[in-house]
Amino acid sequence: KHAFYWDGDGVPGKGGRLIDLGAFGYRDSVAFSINDDDWVVVEGDSTNYKRDHMNFHCFLWHKEHPARRIATKAMSRFRGINRHGQVAGWHWPGDGGYEGIVWRDGKISLKGRILGWRHSAALAINARGDMVGWISKEGPAGAPGDRDSRLALLFGWGPLGTLGGTASHAYDINDGRWVVGAADTASGEPHAFLWRNDRMYDLNDLVMNRNDWLLTKAISVSNSGRIVGEGFRAGERRGFMLEPGKLVPRLRQPDENDSGEDYQHPDKARAGEVLLDEDHRKHRAEDDADLP
Known part of the structure; x- marks a missing residue:
């Protein structure tokens, strides 16, 4: 291939x-x-x-x-690139663990690991230099543990948590610092998530009229708020794209104390703009500038 x-x-x-x-x-x-x-x-x-x-x-x-x-001294793999040519990935520094890194014009920046976690990997980077990926503890033969032992990570911020389960992955981040990925629910079933303003949302709770869709993984998010990923409909795996204007203007409380009643999301400007807050508009309107 x-x-x-x-x-x-x-x-x-x-x-x-x-x-x-x-x-x-x-x-x-x-x-x-x-x-x-x-x-x-x-x-x-x-x-x-x-x-x-x-x-x-x-x-x-x-x-x-x-x-x-993209040459490095240690064995490495790369996944995401931003407008400044910074490429996010991970390498094997020689101590047996994986470590998130950024490559730019032949230079490597080490992003480190979290105390108690053996491995870290970066999968995406936005124009502001924010990186997301995952962390993992020790697995067989020193390699990272399998999917069930990993947590979504925003480098410099920390683990993003789950939707009630034990594992999660972050796949992309936009310039407004929206993070998308997949996270386990309490039943162990993976659901697509959106993380913003220090909170993780199940995308299945944010979409109006899902029509029997189960959204299991969000892979990418644009600066305009479009989200693409994969899920299942009628038992068949399919790709999806979500438009901000198609997201439900009245969301359900996603936390464990949810009464099941609808509430008005505080970020809502008007119907169809639930996920586009003033901070995000500001990021989109800023002139491009070179990172330090």
Whole structure:
């Protein structure tokens, strides 16, 4: 399998085309993210799980520039990129644990781990330098524990919690500091979540007329508030996209003392703008500036 880039709008033959990015000399490749300048984070993989532990190599691809290898001294993997060219990922520093890192123009910034947690990994980074991912305790043979032992993490803030269960993952963060991901409920079932203003919401509680959808994972959130992810409808796994204007203007209390009665969300400006508060509008209106 090869990574691809969708060039233009529309469908194949009508304004858009799919570009095969190749595998950079490796067996397979996957594209994980793209920034406003069309730089794509791609991972080449020649891992043979029967013989080798792993063999991953990450690159930045652009349709108008030569590909650049994201080289680090330690073994590393990368996932997210922001408009400033900062790439978020993790590496193996030699002590047996994973550690979240940021790469930019050949330089690495270490983001550390939380006391009591052996591993950390960064999956996304916004224009302000905020990073999200997960933390994990020790698993078999020193590797991170499986999905059930990980917690969603906002670097510099801490674990984001769950929806009543034991595990969660954060997959993306926008410039308004909205975080999306998946978190277990008390029954152990994963639900898509939105975290904002120090609070985690079950996206299934925020959508008007779900029509038998179960939203299980939110993968990406744009600065305009659109959320994409995956879930199930009628037992079939499908992708979804949520528009801010389609979110319910009257939300249900998501905490454990929920009476089941509707309440008016304090951030509501008018119907269809439940999730777009003044702080978020300010972030969107700010001029772009280089990070320090």
